[in-house]
C-alpha cells in the first residue's frame with residue numbers, strides 16, 4: 116500500500132483517489148495553511164471515534180479520522196489546534212538542529228583523527244604497541260572499534276557530529292584497547308590516566324543522535 120499523493124492530479128482523478136484511500140484506509144498526504152505556514156500531514160481514515168492528531172519527534176503529523184467526518188471538519192479541527200501544532204513543529208526543528216550540530220566535514224574529521232592517532236601513539240609505542248592501521252566507516256551503534264589481533268582501529272565518520280574533546284576521547288579509548296581488550300576496571304583505570312575527562316566526554320557522545 117502506498118500513499119496517495121494529492122498533487123499533480125486532475126480534480127476528477129483526485130476525487131477518485133480520495134475515495135479509494137478512504138475506503139481502504141490508505142494514508143493520504145495533505146496540506147493545510149496554519150497561520151500562513153503550509154503544514155503537511157498524512158490523513159488516514161480509521162475506526163476511530165472522532166479525529167486523532169499525532170506529532171512524531173521528527174515533525175511528521177498524522178491525523179486519523181472516522182470516514183464519516185468531512186474534510187472541512189478535519190481542517191477546522193487542525194486550524195483550532197494551530198498554536199499547538201506550530202509550537203510542536205518548532206520544538207522538533209530546534210531539537211533536530213541541536214542533535215545534528217556538525218562540527219567538521221567528513222574529510223576534516225578523518226584528518227583530525229589521523230593527526231590525533233599520531234599524537235597519542237608515542238605513549239603506546241613505549242608500551243610495545245605497533246602503530247595500527249586506521250580505518251573509517253559510517254557506523255550507527257559505535258564510535259570506534261579496535262581489532263587487537265589485526266591491529267586495526269576503525270573510527271566512525273559520524274564523529275564529525277562530535278566536538279574535538281569527544282573525538283580525543285574515542286581515540287584514547289580505542290588505543291587503550293591494545294592494552295586491555297575489554298572494558299574492565301583495568302581498562303578504565305588506564306584510560307583515566309591518559310584521558311581524565313573520559314566520563315564527561317562519554318556522556319556527551321551519548322547525547323548525539325545519529326540516524
Ligand SMILES: [Zn+2]
Nearest residue numbers: 288289292298
Ligand atoms: Zn571500547
